[in-house]
Amino acid sequence: MVTRALPLPHVRSRARQILPGFGLSLGYTVFYLSFIVLIPLAALVVKASGLAPLEFWTLATSPRVLSGLRVSFSSALVASMLNIPIGLLIAWVLVRYEFPGKRLIDALIDLPFALPTAVAGITLTTLFAKTGWVGNLLEPLGIRVAYTQLGIVLALVFIGLPFAVRSVQPVLEGLGTEVEEAALSLGASWGQTFSRVILPQLLPAILAGFTLAFARTVGEYGSVIFISGNLPFKTEIAPLLIVAQLESYNYAGAAAIAVLMLGLSLILLVLANLAQARASKVVGE
Amino acid sequence: MRRAVALPSAARVSPLKAHSRAEPLWLKWSLIGLALFFVVLLLVLPLVTVFYEALRAGISRYGASITDPDALKAIGLTLGVIAIAVPLNTLFGVAAAWLIAKFRFPGRSLLISLIDLPLAVSPVIAGLIYVLLFGRQGVLGLWLEAQNIKIIFATPGIALATTFVTFSFVARELIPVMQSQGREEEEAAVTLGARGWQVFRFVTLPNVKWGLLYGIIMCNARAMGEFGAVSVVSGKIRGLTATVPLQIEMLYNEYNTVSAFAIASLLAALALVTLVVKALLEWRGKLEAKSQS
Amino acid sequence: MNITVENVSKHFGTSKTAALEHVNLNVESGELVALLGPSGSGKTTLLRAIAGLEAPDSGRILFDGIDATERAPGERGVGFVFQHYALFKHMTVFENVAFGLRVRPRETRPSNVEIEKRVRELLKLVQLDFAERRHPWQLSGGQRQRIALARALAVEPNVLLLDEPFGALDAKVREELRDWLRRLHDEIHLTSVFVTHDQDEALEIADRVAVFNAGKIEQLGTPEAVYDHPASGFVYHFLGRSNALPDGLVRPHEFHVSSTPRPGYRQGTLKFIRLVGANARLEVEGEGVSAPIEIEIGKGQLEGELTPGAAVYYQPHTIRTFPTTN
Numbered sequence: 063m064v065t066r067a068l069p070l071p072h073v074r075s076r077a078r079q080i081l082p083g084f085g086l087s088l089g090y091t092v093f094y095l096s097f098i099v100l101i102p103l104a105a106l107v108v109k110a111s112g113l114a115p116l117e118f119w120t121l122a123t124s125p126r127v128l129s130g131l132r133v134s135f136s137s138a139l140v141a142s143m144l145n146i147p148i149g150l151l152i153a154w155v156l157v158r159y160e161f162p163g164k165r166l167i168d169a170l171i172d173l174p175f176a177l178p179t180a181v182a183g184i185t186l187t188t189l190f191a192k193t194g195w196v197g198n199l200l201e202p203l204g205i206r207v208a209y210t211q212l213g214i215v216l217a218l219v220f221i222g223l224p225f226a227v228r229s230v231q232p233v234l235e236g237l238g239t240e241v242e243e244a245a246l247s248l249g250a251s252w253g254q255t256f257s258r259v260i261l262p263q264l265l266p267a268i269l270a271g272f273t274l275a276f277a278r279t280v281g282e283y284g285s286v287i288f289i290s291g292n293l294p295f296k297t298e299i300a301p302l303l304i305v306a307q308l309e310s311y312n313y314a315g316a317a318a319i320a321v322l323m324l325g326l327s328l329i330l331l332v333l334a335n336l337a338q339a340r341a342s343k344v345v346g347e
Numbered sequence: 348m349r350r351a352v353a354l355p356s357a358a359r360v361s362p363l364k365a366h367s368r369a370e371p372l373w374l375k376w377s378l379i380g381l382a383l384f385f386v387v388l389l390l391v392l393p394l395v396t397v398f399y400e401a402l403r404a405g406i407s408r409y410g411a412s413i414t415d416p417d418a419l420k421a422i423g424l425t426l427g428v429i430a431i432a433v434p435l436n437t438l439f440g441v442a443a444a445w446l447i448a449k450f451r452f453p454g455r456s457l458l459i460s461l462i463d464l465p466l467a468v469s470p471v472i473a474g475l476i477y478v479l480l481f482g483r484q485g486v487l488g489l490w491l492e493a494q495n496i497k498i499i500f501a502t503p504g505i506a507l508a509t510t511f512v513t514f515s516f517v518a519r520e521l522i523p524v525m526q527s528q529g530r531e532e533e534e535a536a537v538t539l540g541a542r543g544w545q546v547f548r549f550v551t552l553p554n555v556k557w558g559l560l561y562g563i564i565m566c567n568a569r570a571m572g573e574f575g576a577v578s579v580v581s582g583k584i585r586g587l588t589a590t591v592p593l594q595i596e597m598l599y600n601e602y603n604t605v606s607a608f609a610i611a612s613l614l615a616a617l618a619l620v621t622l623v624v625k626a627l628l629e630w631r632g633k634l635e636a637k638s639q640s
Numbered sequence: 641m642n643i644t645v646e647n648v649s650k651h652f653g654t655s656k657t658a659a660l661e662h663v664n665l666n667v668e669s670g671e672l673v674a675l676l677g678p679s680g681s682g683k684t685t686l687l688r689a690i691a692g693l694e695a696p697d698s699g700r701i702l703f704d705g706i707d708a709t710e711r712a713p714g715e716r717g718v719g720f721v722f723q724h725y726a727l728f729k730h731m732t733v734f735e736n737v738a739f740g741l742r743v744r745p746r747e748t749r750p751s752n753v754e755i756e757k758r759v760r761e762l763l764k765l766v767q768l769d770f771a772e773r774r775h776p777w778q779l780s781g782g783q784r785q786r787i788a789l790a791r792a793l794a795v796e797p798n799v800l801l802l803d804e805p806f807g808a809l810d811a812k813v814r815e816e817l818r819d820w821l822r823r824l825h826d827e828i829h830l831t832s833v834f835v836t837h838d839q840d841e842a843l844e845i846a847d848r849v850a851v852f853n854a855g856k857i858e859q860l861g862t863p864e865a866v867y868d869h870p871a872s873g874f875v876y877h878f879l880g881r882s883n884a885l886p887d888g889l890v891r892p893h894e895f896h897v898s899s900t901p902r903p904g905y906r907q908g909t910l911k912f913i914r915l916v917g918a919n920a921r922l923e924v925e926g927e928g929v930s931a932p933i934e935i936e937i938g939k940g941q942l943e944g945e946l947t948p949g950a951a952v953y954y955q956p957h958t959i960r961t962f963p964t965t966n
Contacts, residue, residue: 079450080693080713081533082543087446091458094439098511099465102476105486109479148385155382159375167383169626173390175565176618176625178572180592181611184599185393188400188608195392220389252370281469283575284592288599301471305579308475313484320472331467451653531726534693535788539740539795540714549743553730 106324109317121318126294127303130319134300135326137211138280141218142226142272148219149226149271150264156227157234175224179284186217187289209291214299217285222275229271230264237263266342273334280327397615400608412609420586421594421610424502425571428590431506432513432570437563440517444555445547448525449533459522465514473511474579477504500582505590508576513566520562524555557635561628568621572614641704641717641798641831643667643690648699650685659685660696661855670829672822674842677852678878683835684803686852690833691720691801703798716799719792723804725784727776733787734772737762740795762790765824782813789821793830802834806841818845839879843867851875873962883933885926888959892936896955897922899944905953908933912948915939924952 110118121127155161156168174182190197190207197208207213237260245255283301290297300323307316402409412418443462447455465473479485481498491498498504528551536550552559574592581588589597591614598607645665651658660682667673675683688694690701692713700709708716728736735742737759741750750758763769766786768779776784785805792800805821806814822845825832836842842849843863850860851874859871870876873889882889898905908926915921920942922935935954946952 080537080695081449081530082537082546083445084450084452087442088450088452090442091439091446094435094442095458095461098507098514099461102480102511103464103468105480106472106476108486151378152382152385155379159379161379165626167386169622170386170390170394172622172625173394173618176568176572176621177393178574178592178611178614178618180574180595181397181572181614181618182393184595184604184607184611185396185400188604189392189396195396196388220393223389252374256370277467281467281472281575283469283471283578301469301575304469304471304475308478308579311484313479313482316475317479320469320475323469324467324472327467531722531724532728534713535720535722535726535728535791536739536743538691538693538713538716538718538720539743539791541739541743542714545743549739550728553728 106317106320109314110321113314113318117314118318121315122322126298127300127319127322129295130298130300130303131323131326133211133214133296133298134280134323135330137214137218137286137299138276138282141215141279142222142276144215144219145222145226145275146268146272149223150230150268152223153227153230153234157231171227172224174220174222179221179282180288182220182285183217183288186220186285187213190216190289208289209293209297211290211297213289213291214286214297217289218279218282221282221285222279225274225278226271229274230267233264233267262344265344266338269334269338269341273331273338276334277327277331280330281323394615394619397608397612400604401612403608404605408605409609409612412606413613415606417586417589418591418594418606418610421589421591422613424505424589425591427502428506428509428577429567429570432510433563433567435510436513436566437517437559439514440519440521440562440566441559443518444521444525445551447522448528449530462515462518465511468511470508470512470573470575471579474508474576477507477511477580481507499580500584500588502588504580505577505588508580509570509573512573512576513569516566516569517559517562520558520565521555524558525551528554557628557632561625561632564621564624564628568618571617642669643799643831643833644700644702644705645686645690646700646702648686648689648696648701650682650689650694650696658682658855660689662699663855663857665850665857665860667831667833669831672825672832672834672845672847674846674849675833675835675852676839676842676849676878677837677858679837681852682855683850683852687801687803687833687835690799691718692716693720717795717797718799718801719795719797721785721788721792721800721802721805723807725776725781725788725808727784727788727791729776731775732772733763733768733774733776733779734759736776736787737791737794739791758794759790762794765793766790780813781809782817785809785817798831800830800832802832804835804837806838807836814841821845843879851878853878870960870962876960876962881934883935884929884931885933885956885959886928888961890956890959892921892934894956894958895935895937896957897935897937897942897946898953899946899950901953902955905955908952908954910946910948910950910952913946922946922952924954926954 113121152167152171156164156171187208188194190200190213192198192201192206192208194208200207205212207216241259241263242255245259246252250258281301283299286299287302290299292298292302300319304316304319304323307313307319401412443458447459447462478499480487481491481504482488483492483499485499498507532550532554533546536546541549572592573590574596577590578593578596581590581593583589583593583597585594585597591610595607595611595614598604598610643666645663648660648663649658650660663682663686665673665686675686677683685694689696692708692711692715696709700707702708703716713720728739731739738755741755741758744750760769760772763772766789768783768786768790771779771783771787776787779787785808789802789805802821806817809817818841825845834846843866846863848861849863849866851858851866853874859866859875861869866875867879870879876882876889881892883892896905901907906926908924908929911923911925911932913920913922918939919936920939922937924933924935926933933954
């Protein structure tokens with residue numbers, strides 16, 4: 063078919079896609095995302111907004127809810143911060159040094175990722191309980207892990223570890239030794255080289271690892287509820303409060319706590335992403 | 348001439364010498380030691396504990412625990428849930444990765460954030476949202492009851508919650524892989540006359556197959572072990588809506604730790620298989636990247 | 641096949657400047673045309689628009705007078721050779737070349753025997769028949785580019801489009817492949833358009849050269865025409881090194897030089913002199929000239945002893961002026 067009738071200039075309104083499947087993949091992605099994620103999440107917000115503002119406020123500021131949120135967020139924060147040095151250390155050792163068993167350890171780092179959380183939960187509890195292999199070593203020192211907030215932090219360090227290691231590891235691999243050697247050749251000590259040359263370049267990756275670990279651990283449930291002991295006002299985490307509300311058929315209450323939790327963690331994640339973007343800008347990524 | 352004099356002194360610090368000025372040996376081995384300490388404490392000991400506790404009461408007790416009818420039913424349910432959630436998320440992951448890696452369009456970055464959204468949602472909340480939607484008191488509850496469709500406290504709810512929790516896994520693995528492939532090979536295929544499906548099937552898929560497999564493996568690992576989301580929607584009816592992790596929880600709470608760990612050891616073994624496959628895939632990927640560069 | 645580009649414009653995203661601005665171009669059947677210009681001047685965009693890999697915002701592209709603007713790339717009968725080859729990494733050399741035949745709908749797909757025959761012919765044509773079973777990563781850059789060419793030719797295109805085909809290769813391979821491409825073109829007479837930023841490459845092998853600047857074709861003509869009669873200061877600059885004298889532009893080799901004053905010669909100070917092969921390269925600080933003047937003359941044409949720091953006398957024998965030199 064020849065279409066010569068159109069006068070010049072011949073302006074087309076839509077940009078034609080050269081590769082196939084744009085419409086199909088866009089349609090399916092949006093449909094599936096809406097069905098599985100967006101609509102159900104919207105139902106949550108709708109349900110929570112069914113509460114009168116005063117009701118919502120009373121529930122949100124009830125001592126038990128506040129305590130639950132505090133336990134969840136502070137534990138996730140502490141665990142993710144602890145994971146920064148631990149993750150950096152393990153990534154450093156895996157990238158820079160050769161030693162027997164290195165590849166095995168490298169593969170093992172993802173265990174918390176692959177191991178079901180409930181299994182992690184009962185295992186860590188058994189290991190760190192008073193009678194456990196590690197717990198009975200700590201008992202004489204007066205350190206109790208199981209059924210304390212320390213236990214929650216431990217479980218979350220376990221869960222967050224792969225994020226901390228795997229975020230830093232590839233960047234460290236890509237760094238090479240040239241910049242470091244340049245710094246050393248200019249007379250910097252090893253400590254100076256690490257803190258002034260290497261660390262700044264790793265900062266975006268460290269922050270990314272922190273963010274991922276925090277996002278994953280703040281709502282963690284399975285690995286925590288066994289080791290936490292679930293004592294109200296002490297070791298009761300926010301997700302458990304949601305479950306408790308559900309079990310007493312208070313759906314609006316459960317939705318309210320969930321919205322509160324989601325809102326708080328999204329705010330923190332946005333802040334973390336901003337920090338990460340700034341750090342990336344500094345190293346010019 | 349001054350520059351010519353300065354040159355040798357600058358060259359005095361040879362790369363070799365710079366290397367010898369790197370961190371001292373004692374520091375290196377302390378770092379390795381400390382790293383090993385954390386690896387053993389956080390990863391090796393828990394792994395050993397699972398199998399030790401499972402086999403503590405002897406092999407026959409172990410066999411009885413894992414062939415218990417309720418345990419077998421739990422295994423069957425978990426397999427069924429995986430068979431729904433993993434293919435769904437794989438299909439989605441492929442579509443989303445193709446869309447995001449190969450096209451530029453308004454709303455693209457928003458879409459990327461939304462795909463990651465489920466990762467920031469507590470599993471308990473993931474379960475809750477389906478209860479609020481499909482539960483008896485939920486938005487569609489009465490209508491579903493009238494149609495005699497049971498989602499919550501039944502397999503569909505468990506599958507949905509698992510799908511939500513593992514939603515992003517395949518897409519997240521595949522997007523960077525597809526992006527790094529660029530568009531040139533696909534464009535070449537298009538100029539050679541390849542049509543829609545052929546471009547994907549013959550050009551894109553062979554290039555991303557390891558990344559795709561990797562994503563599926565990780566999706567599967569999470570799906571078989573999901574606990575929080577499933578525990579909210581399942582109702583934990585033994586032998587009916589209890590998945591393997593829920594079965595473990597119930598046994599553990601009844602102080603039947605040997606049986607709990609026996610079943611847990613199955614999941615731990617699958618986790619180890621996952622790690623081995625993952626390591627092989629990474630090794631294979633690195634090998635290919637090396638040979639093709 | 642004849643290609644007509646009619647008033648084609650293209651903007652990318654939020655960029656203020658156009659990648660292509662009302663571009664018109666006619667490529668005659670059997671011609672080899674070079675699109676020459678600095679990076680970002682729109683030459684690659686035009687080539688991709690001809691291939692259908694880029695949709696122009698406005699304007700038309702015609703093959704033998706028939707509007708093909710809306711036609712999909714696979715339906716245009718074009719062979720496209722990418723700068724970085726874009727070979728299918730996971731396929732053997734044979735499968736790469738066979739790809740375009742294998743993906744045809746069953747009715748038009750040649751039999752396996754025919755495909756094999758055709759691929760072997762093409763591999764012989766690009767002198768890589770020994771590499772049939774190898775994978776792209778086992779080949780050198782020049783070999784890969786020849787495979788890419790064979791692959792593009794396998795679908796028997798009416799038009800061959802090459803995007804910086806030698807850009808990723810080192811100098812020697814580049815030159816060899818350049819000559820080879822010209823000979824190949826003389827043999828098969830396929831209408832061809834290739835993009836390059838290398839003026840020597842364009843001037844050496846193209847029948848005609850289109851010089852691009854900021855989304856427009858600044859000049860279109862035979863290599864001799866654009867080199868000898870550049871239409872603008874931009875073209876003049878782009879096709880070779882040049883000096884800006886108060887009265888116009890001069891190429892380095894367009895000077896007479898003397899160590900003693902002569903009628904009509906201008907005075908300057910010799911900053912340095914370097915002998916490069918059979919030529920002498922001089923840098924002269926001229927009176928009333930802001931930038932140092934670059935002069936290149938044959939060793940034999942040096943008159944008298946030239947010493948750096950001393951006075952030198954020079955005379956441009958060809959001066960070009962343009963309405964707006966930029």
